[in-house]
Amino acid sequence: MSTARVISALTRDGEPRTWSLIVTAFGDLARSDGAELSGPVLSAITGRIGVRPEAMRVALHRLRKDGWIASRRAGRVSYYRLTPAGRAEAQAASPRIYATGAPAPETWHILVAGPTEMAERLALESRLAAEGYVALAPGAWLGPGEGADREGLLRLAGPDLSVPGWLRAANMPPELAAAYASFAAHLDEAETALAETDPAALSDLDRAALRVLIVHGWRRLVLRHPALPDALFPADWRGAELRRRVAALLDAIGHPALDRIEPAPVLSGK
């Protein structure tokens, strides 16, 4: 059955880090308030992807310790859910991950800092980077919208932006461009294999496993750079095309009914 080939195509870069994969699983399958994944269902999904039970246990322990997930027991079964902090992160990331288009601001603004001491400049630099600003030159940043005045910064806002090639290239460094190309190749294979399958015939477990793998590969790309309009990336960047294909694949695969997933043997019942 071709789902195995799809999974193989999507995990070709080596087994993804289990804790990161589990974060993806919660973010895709149990992001809403009150949503839970039982240990057996989670084990079934990760097992389908090829994660060993021991790796799974270690990852769950770490995610609880780091405050990403919380758990409760009911009889012999553990139920896991995102903590409020974990859910907030997942919800903050989801517009990027499931976007069907890129932001296309009608207004932009540039901020320019005056001559400042290095330490102050670096602090500003990292604050603005965290807010999604694009560094243009030492002391100059580009952001979407009108922006707001900040003490000591020049601000010019307007609709008329011309983007040179060097900025597009700077927004997509070679390693990231290579990661996009690699994901594109995996997606090619996955699409080819899936084309042989009737999506309606997929089991809920396969649906869940495929979603998790696709979302996982995709979120690890899009969350590595600011959410910029396509015009700020190189003309040969395949991100816009991949965004459409990921959205179409997830749409074709559909959402699994988690309660119809055949549970794996209870984790903690050994």
Place this chain on the structure above:
Amino acid sequence: MSTARVISALTRDGEPRTWSLIVTAFGDLARSDGAELSGPVLSAITGRIGVRPEAMRVALHRLRKDGWIASRRAGRVSYYRLTPAGRAEAQAASPRIYATGAPAPETWHILVAGPTEMAERLALESRLAAEGYVALAPGAWLGPGEGADREGLLRLAGPDLSVPGWLRAANMPPELAAAYASFAAHLDEAETALAETDPAALSDLDRAALRVLIVHGWRRLVLRHPALPDALFPADWRGAELRRRVAALLDAIGHPALDRIEPAPVLSGK
């Protein structure tokens, strides 16, 4: 008579460089195509300001050699005029010198250069400075209007500009601010002395001498920095106030009838 006191007030910083003063005289009194100043009239005006005849002869020689002025003789009298190149410079400067208001663009643009080699950056820097751009940061410049796209430069244009204090300060360095303050003091004295005079009673020679001195002091300030809107200068900069006072003084003094100026003895007739 108080004109002497006005002249004294306006020349307090030491005798202005004669060739520069003569450029001012042509720019103010004989800027239009075909306009001439005879040697005797020019000598009368510069003599009234306190320029020695020998300094005058040297300056005229240098200005001819440098292509600023040309001359013709009619009998014993030389007539001087701006060369086409000299007139072009004078005409280019006159909107700045005689401005009654500052530019107030409704749109601005910022240009940002990518990472470039130092030599290329410096060449761009001086090209943009010559065009009146304001350097904001290494590789970032501000200009009025929409601007035009340039190979390799990012351009953002829009109406919404916030100007921080450091940029205002950078546009009016201490030496220039001091020169403005010094001119303001001279102008105070000149205005006080002139207030005792009925402008209608001024001789044409005094009218010419006063104009030349005021325009000279003023043009040496305004041409030392780009023609920026007042909002780009420090709040305590007195340029906007001085601009109004210079315009009002020139208006009160009026234009001299050059043909009514009593000529000085013919220069070359010794």
